[in-house]
Amino acid sequence: MKMNPEDKLLKLGILLPQPPQPKGSYTSCTRAGNLVYVSGQGPAIEGIPKYVGKVGQDLTQEEGYESARICGINLLAQLKSYLGTLDKIIKIVNLRGYVNSAVDFYGQSAVIDGASDLMKSIFGEETGIHSRCAIGVSNLPGNISTEIEMIVEVAD
Amino acid sequence: MKMNPEDKLLKLGILLPQPPQPKGSYTSCTRAGNLVYVSGQGPAIEGIPKYVGKVGQDLTQEEGYESARICGINLLAQLKSYLGTLDKIIKIVNLRGYVNSAVDFYGQSAVIDGASDLMKSIFGEETGIHSRCAIGVSNLPGNISTEIEMIVEVAD
Amino acid sequence: MKMNPEDKLLKLGILLPQPPQPKGSYTSCTRAGNLVYVSGQGPAIEGIPKYVGKVGQDLTQEEGYESARICGINLLAQLKSYLGTLDKIIKIVNLRGYVNSAVDFYGQSAVIDGASDLMKSIFGEETGIHSRCAIGVSNLPGNISTEIEMIVEVAD
Numbered sequence: 001m002k003m004n005p006e007d008k009l010l011k012l013g014i015l016l017p018q019p020p021q022p023k024g025s026y027t028s029c030t031r032a033g034n035l036v037y038v039s040g041q042g043p044a045i046e047g048i049p050k051y052v053g054k055v056g057q058d059l060t061q062e063e064g065y066e067s068a069r070i071c072g073i074n075l076l077a078q079l080k081s082y083l084g085t086l087d088k089i090i091k092i093v094n095l096r097g098y099v100n101s102a103v104d105f106y107g108q109s110a111v112i113d114g115a116s117d118l119m120k121s122i123f124g125e126e127t128g129i130h131s132r133c134a135i136g137v138s139n140l141p142g143n144i145s146t147e148i149e150m151i152v153e154v155a156d
Numbered sequence: 157m158k159m160n161p162e163d164k165l166l167k168l169g170i171l172l173p174q175p176p177q178p179k180g181s182y183t184s185c186t187r188a189g190n191l192v193y194v195s196g197q198g199p200a201i202e203g204i205p206k207y208v209g210k211v212g213q214d215l216t217q218e219e220g221y222e223s224a225r226i227c228g229i230n231l232l233a234q235l236k237s238y239l240g241t242l243d244k245i246i247k248i249v250n251l252r253g254y255v256n257s258a259v260d261f262y263g264q265s266a267v268i269d270g271a272s273d274l275m276k277s278i279f280g281e282e283t284g285i286h287s288r289c290a291i292g293v294s295n296l297p298g299n300i301s302t303e304i305e306m307i308v309e310v311a312d
Numbered sequence: 313m314k315m316n317p318e319d320k321l322l323k324l325g326i327l328l329p330q331p332p333q334p335k336g337s338y339t340s341c342t343r344a345g346n347l348v349y350v351s352g353q354g355p356a357i358e359g360i361p362k363y364v365g366k367v368g369q370d371l372t373q374e375e376g377y378e379s380a381r382i383c384g385i386n387l388l389a390q391l392k393s394y395l396g397t398l399d400k401i402i403k404i405v406n407l408r409g410y411v412n413s414a415v416d417f418y419g420q421s422a423v424i425d426g427a428s429d430l431m432k433s434i435f436g437e438e439t440g441i442h443s444r445c446a447i448g449v450s451n452l453p454g455n456i457s458t459e460i461e462m463i464v465e466v467a468d
């Protein structure tokens with residue numbers, strides 16, 4: 001039997017936090033038609049970035065993966081707050097991940113898998129798998145290690 | 157009484173310029189369904205970039221904010237040219253801002269607020285507030301200080 | 313008489329390759345409504361990146377253009393595999409190009425034209441021209457020289 005995402009979160013022991021407040025003149029989610037755009041999320045836990053600095057220098061690739069996973073949890077927390085329930089999501093459409101990277105670090109794909117793997121484990125293969133772009137950048141706001149934005153499709 | 161965006165521009169004394177020409181094999185706006193995608197805009201005024209170089213090194217954060225505001229004005233100039241009137245816009249959906257950043261500059265959110273604040277002041281809180289991503293990058297075309305792209309929803 | 317894209321590919325002697333496999337926990341194309349999102353593609357030929365390193369340092373701008381053109385061919389290979397035929401595409405909506413850039417390289421627009429010119433030559437001016445963003449970044453996965461993602465509109 002297929003589990004819905006809310007049950008799956010429970011089963012995995014993931015408690016969605018209060019979603020982080022936007023750090024500027026914007027909002028966390030907007031909707032146009034059946035698409036919901038979620039603003040770029042960092043790896044904050046209770047308002048404090050868990051990972052700062054460059055992956056491949058200040059952080060290992062594995063810590064980068066964990067940083068991306070927290071971004072993913074915050075994306076879901078924003079969607080839960082906006083939609084009321086994750087069960088309205090019918091497709092994780094697109095995810096874009098930015099990795100604060102050391103000059104010689106090229107493992108951005110493996111880092112962003114931290115968020116992608118989360119989406120698959122919560123929503124299942126069919127709904128959770130998404131198109132994606134993983135990019136290395138020189139700087140992120142507040143020197144966070146990863147930032148991820150997402151587009152989902154919701155039911156009418 | 158709610159002002160429409162064209163009246164609001166007048167009231168704020170903002171005269172939209174001729175929109176900048178694309179600097180390559182692309183066009184400034186495309187539409188799919190009710191979404192209009194606007195190509196990345198720089199801080200050009202009458203064809204000349206007003207701000208070049210890195211924020212946090214060649215420019216202050218406040219100048220970066222002003223650079224982002226000019227990008228915002230150019231985004232609106234493109235939309236006005238494409239749609240005929242900004243009054244057709246029913247939602248500023250998503251904005252993505254890239255900041256040409258010094259190695260130790262982390263104020264990308266405050267910089268991109270230059271465009272976000274503009275959207276709110278022209279379209280009002282409900283229509284103008286958007287989801288967003290702010291990113292620091294090592295280079296932008298022509299060494300401009302900020303580049304911003306946007307997606308808006310238009311009426312049928 | 314207007315040529316369809318499949319005929320145009322033949323006429324230009326472009327044989328679409330097997331599309332590259334995703335290098336992580338994602339898929340190459342997703343659809344929401346009439347939009348298809350294609351994951352970021354690099355300049356791989358038969359699984360091997362043709363261009364690695366920084367444009368303006370390890371590569372010339374002209375090689376960067378060629379790198380972007382290969383990204384474009386891979387984007388089309390993904391779409392062909394996903395849709396069965398490119399003839400279902402009614403609009404190239406939006407393209408976002410990232411250029412692995414030397415510190416003093418500012419020709420990102422000219423580089424990404426490698427993909428944009430391809431889209432125009434395959435789909436014609438009306439369907440092929442798109443909105444775009446060209447960005448310089450410090451790192452890309454596997455040190456590839458360019459990465460490009462795209463959104464297209466398909467017929468019902």
